[in-house]
Amino acid sequence: MRIVLHNLPLLFCLIYPMLFYFFAIVLYSCNGTQWDYTSNLCGFAHCYLLFDKVLGTFDWAFNNGLPMVVNALANLVLIVRVVRQKRRFQQSLTWRQQRRMTVQLLTISSLYIVAWTPCLIVALVQILGYPTFLAQIQTDFFLDLIYVVCLFLPWVYLSFLPPLTKWIKELFHYEQGCKLVSITRIIQFEARL
Missing domain, CATH: 1.20.1300 (3 helical TM bundles of succinate and fumarate reductases)
Known part of the structure; x- marks a missing residue:
């Protein structure tokens, strides 16, 4: 039962897209009319989307x-x-x-x-x-x-992720505090001059 409900759907989700798009894109026959070199969207869509x-x-x-x-x-x-x-x-x-x-x-x-x-x-x-x-x-x-x-x-x-958001907020708050301290020191230094 585990194989049917767990492994087969995962295997299907891995194999199906590769097979579908290999056949739909690589093996689908194109007649070349989708290549309009004067258009900005030349070759924008695959043949099967345009013609099928x-x-x-x-x-x-x-x-x-x-x-x-x-x-x-x-x-x-x-x-x-x-x-x-x-x-x-x-x-x-x-x-x-x-x-x-x-x-x-x-x-x-x-x-x-x-x-x-x-x-x-x-x-x-x-x-x-x-x-x-x-x-x-x-x-x-x-x-x-x-x-x-x-x-x-x-x-x-x-x-x-609450711990991560808390850490980020503390980090930005700390850096803002450092910037305020450095601005205060610059102002004090200029006042001495």
């Missing part, structure tokens, strides 16, 4: 959208499970104890959802039949919004 609606929709929905939805649902299910377990064991539900876990889960999930949802929705509409639907906004903003996750996730993680 079924494979492009599957890629955006299953490989990009589904992980986002599973992430959000798994976090909500975990929170509901904690609440139900507390009720089942007739323990008082104090949100003060559960608040940290809830805030962590919802913060990380909402960061992914805010960053990925606009790009996924616009890309699916474009693949399904309206290729110019918000194309300029998608190129200029939504595709860059995905990188917000990479930029803010370390800060989110750091904010949930």
Whole structure:
């Protein structure tokens, strides 16, 4: 049972993306029309995204959208499970104890959802039949919004480590104190002159 529930999903998550993108990018036949050298976005998308609606929709929905939805649902299910377990064991539900876990889960999930949802929705509409639907906004903003996750996730993680944040605050407070002392000494030195 451990192999089925633990090892196989991990193995699937390692092997599936390599196989899918090897076949979709390397082995997918291109006719060369995607290479418009006068465009700023020459070769911007892979052939299967431009010319195969079924494979492009599957890629955006299953490989990009589904992980986002599973992430959000798994976090909500975990929170509901904690609440139900507390009720089942007739323990008082104090949100003060559960608040940290809830805030962590919802913060990380909402960061992914805010960053990925606009790009996924616009890309699916474009693949399904309206290729110019918000194309300029998608190129200029939504595709860059995905990188917000990479930029803010370390800060989110750091904010949930109380000893580290306390140490950083003390460090900056100490350095500010040192700067004030050095400024005071400079002023005193100039006053002597």
